[in-house]
Amino acid sequence: MSRHVVIADFERVGADVLKGLAEEGASTVHEADGRRGALRPELRAIQQGARIAGAAVTVSCHPGDNLMIHAAVETVRPGDVVVITTTSPCTDGMLGDLLATSLRAHGAIGVIMDAGVRDAAELQAMKFPVWTRAVSPQGTVKASPGSVNVPVVVCGQMINPGDAVIADDDGIVVIPRERAAAVLKAARKRTANEASKRERLAAGELGVDMYGLRPLLEKLGVEYR
Template identity: 75%
Template sequence: MSRHVIIRSQRRISEDISTGLAEAGSSTVHEADGRRGSLGPALTPILAGKAIAGSAVTVSCHPGDNLMIHAAVEQVRPGDIVVVTTTSPSTDGMFGDLLATSLRARGAIGVILDAGVRDVAGLREMGFPVWARAVSTQGTVKASPGSVNVPIVVGGQVIHPGDAVVADDDGVVVVPHGRAAAVLEAARRRTATEESKRERLAAGELGLDMYDLRPLLARLGVEYVDES
């Protein structure tokens, strides 16, 4: 029989790192970490305009069963993001406004759900951000064992408890705990560089010239032809 555990993990990223990663945004963090960590386009936000970053509390559930999300609430600390997956693909509505209320009381700032979400209107009214694979009325039970704060896989990415999670309108990115500080510094450098480029583009400079792309077009055999 498989072992099911609830690990009382102490590993967290600092508040300063969380704040910085949220300000940088998921796309910049993804680029700054060598284009790693994206959980893919299947996870979409139910609440536009939210940008969060925090430490992962990981949850592995049986499909159609949200028992372990309830168990995970006890392990949440302020600033955490709960990341939920199922042991086989599921789009059942495993999370709604009641669980969000419970998580918010513990200080959770959002949920990443590799399954279905429901009570969307209530969650939007609460302003509680969720990124989910589907929106579904389909309910769940509370009957099957799973685990909390164990390594899980979402969107092809391995997520450990305490890893940094960054989520916004562009999607969700995970950064391993040990790389979070370095990735933040790289993201800040990238942001500064992009601001300089933004100013040049706003002044009318072409990307073809700023990125020195004309020689590349020539090497690829692209020709300019004047219309007769």
């Protein structure tokens, strides 16, 4: 059996759930899922203000080789986020505006790139959101096999094809597909609760009182003078 595969069909998180997760944002979703799923902050957005949530299309590439990204394009469906990693560390510019144009034409709404990108100005101009490890003029080849839509590990998190990936200015969070609807429900509840707290804080109430922290401060030996 080949060690390299392209899996075309897999189950995705529903579009309504993804829309709701995007509205809540990465930080709220992360808290709502018990502070799970946050990728380490090694990948940075090349733009500001983008907020996306999509089903993961995963790509495992040889470093310095973007062949499998091209192979992944035909598996992309509208609303997907393409998650790309390499089998060893890489900062080469493995994705540029031409490949991003191809991904977008098939419905991709953004890319999580655990390697480098090039053509950063063009990517920004076309408003195609990308979170990446590096921006580099170093080009790539198209020569080595890899796999598409297999489990990958990116910045400490396992990502399976079809999982929900939420990304914005705060960072990137992954939610397993089977948990996504429940996490959205919890995130909406958290947002409603925070709205009430925001009103109380805006009215002048102290956080130490609202959260009942005075007994804890006393227990920890903190003295007011």
